[in-house]
Amino acid sequence: MAENILPTAQTVDLSNEKIHWQQDLSYGDYLGLDQLLAAQNTRSGQHDEMLFIVIHQVSELWMKLSIHELRAALAQVQADDLRPAFKMLARVSRIQHQLIQAWEVLATMTPFDYAQFRDTLGQSSGFQSYQYRTLEFLLGNKNARMVEAHRQNPAVHAELTAVLNSPSFYDEALRLLARRGFQIPAEKLNRDWSEPYVADPAVEAAWAEVYRHAEKYWDLYELAEKLVDVEYHFQQWRFSHMKTVERIIGYKRGTGGTAGVSYLVKALDLRFFPELWSVRTAV
Numbered sequence: 001m002a003e004n005i006l007p008t009a010q011t012v013d014l015s016n017e018k019i020h021w022q023q024d025l026s027y028g029d030y031l032g033l034d035q036l037l038a039a040q041n042t043r044s045g046q047h048d049e050m051l052f053i054v055i056h057q058v059s060e061l062w063m064k065l066s067i068h069e070l071r072a073a074l075a076q077v078q079a080d081d082l083r084p085a086f087k088m089l090a091r092v093s094r095i096q097h098q099l100i101q102a103w104e105v106l107a108t109m110t111p112f113d114y115a116q117f118r119d120t121l122g123q124s125s126g127f128q129s130y131q132y133r134t135l136e137f138l139l140g141n142k143n144a145r146m147v148e149a150h151r152q153n154p155a156v157h158a159e160l161t162a163v164l165n166s167p168s169f170y171d172e173a174l175r176l177l178a179r180r181g182f183q184i185p186a187e188k189l190n191r192d193w194s195e196p197y198v199a200d201p202a203v204e205a206a207w208a209e210v211y212r213h214a215e216k217y218w219d220l221y222e223l224a225e226k227l228v229d230v231e232y233h234f235q236q237w238r239f240s241h242m243k244t245v246e247r248i249i250g251y252k253r254g255t256g257g258t259a260g261v262s263y264l265v266k267a268l269d270l271r272f273f274p275e276l277w278s279v280r281t282a283v
C-alpha cells in the first residue's frame, strides 16, 4: 500500500517546494541503523549492562563529532579565518554538555548492579578509548605512552601517532598570536609536538595583552574564551567521571590496570591551555 502513496525517484511539487526523493534510500539505510542497533552486545545477561554499553556508545558518538568539529576548527585557525572556527568550538561546548549529562543517567546504576557484570569486562577499560585520547592530543595534552595501549590495532596506532606528532589546537593558537605580532618564544612555534606543552611567562603576557585590550584584538579574545569554555567543560567531564567511578566502585583498582579513582584525580591537574588560566590571576 505504501508504494501507492510514497513517491520514489521523482521530484514532487509540494506548495512550490521541490523535494527530491532518492530511490531505495530509507531512514534506516541512511543512518545505518541496522548496524548501529545491532551493536549492543551484552555479555552478562544482567539488566544494567545495556545501560553501560549504550552510555559508552553514545559518548563515543559525541566524541566522534567533537573530533570532526575540532579538526575543522583547527584548519580554520591555521588559515587565519576564525569566525567559522568559533561556530565549531561553540558546537563542541554544547556536545560536551551532552557528554557531561550522560553521567546523570549512568549514576542510576548502583555498585551492586555494576558488580553483577563487572567481571565480564575483563581488562577492557575506557583507558583504551582512542577517540578520547585523540581529543586529549588534539587539545594539547600530549603523552606518548598513551599510544602504546593501541599496539594491537595498527590503523588506530598510526592515526594516534600522527595526532601526537602534530601541533595541537593550543600550539596553533600560539602560532596565530605570533603571526599577529605577539612575542611568542621561538621554541613554542616549532618544537617536538609530541612533547607536553610547558607554560611560559611570555605567552601569558601575550594573552594578558589580548584580554586587557579586547577591543583591539576582538577575535583573539573570542578565541581565548572559546578555548576556556572547551577546557572548562572537559574538566567537568573528568570530574563527573571520577565522582561517578567513586560512587560505583569506590577505591577498587581499575580494570585497565590503574589505581582507579586516584588515577582519575591526578588527571584533573592536567591543563590544555595553561596560560589562559594563569592569566586570570595575572590581569
Ligand code: HEM
Residues within 6 Å of the ligand: 055, 056, 059, 060, 106, 114, 124, 125, 126, 127, 128, 129, 132, 241, 244, 245, 248, 249, 253, 254, 255, 256, 257, 258, 259, 260, 261, 263, 264, 267
Ligand atoms: C561504571 C562506570 C565506569 C567506571 C567504574 C569507570 C572506571 C574507570 C577507571 C577505574 C578508569 C581508570 C583506568 C582503569 O584502570 O581502568 C577509567 C578510565 C577511563 N574511562 Fe571510565 N569508568 C566508567 C564509565 C565510563 C564512561 C561512561 C566513559 C565514557 C566514554 C568512560 C571513559 C573513560 C576514559 C576515556 C578513561 C581514560 C581516562 C584517562 O586516561 O584520563 N568511563 N574509567
Ligand SMILES: N[C@@H](CC(=O)c1ccccc1NC=O)C(=O)O
Residues within 6 Å of the ligand: 056, 118, 121, 124, 125, 126, 127, 249, 253, 254, 255, 256
Ligand atoms: N575501568 C572500569 C571498567 C570500565 O569502566 C569500562 C570497561 C569496558 C569498557 C568501558 C569502560 N568504561 C570506562 O572506563 C572498571 O574498573 O570497572
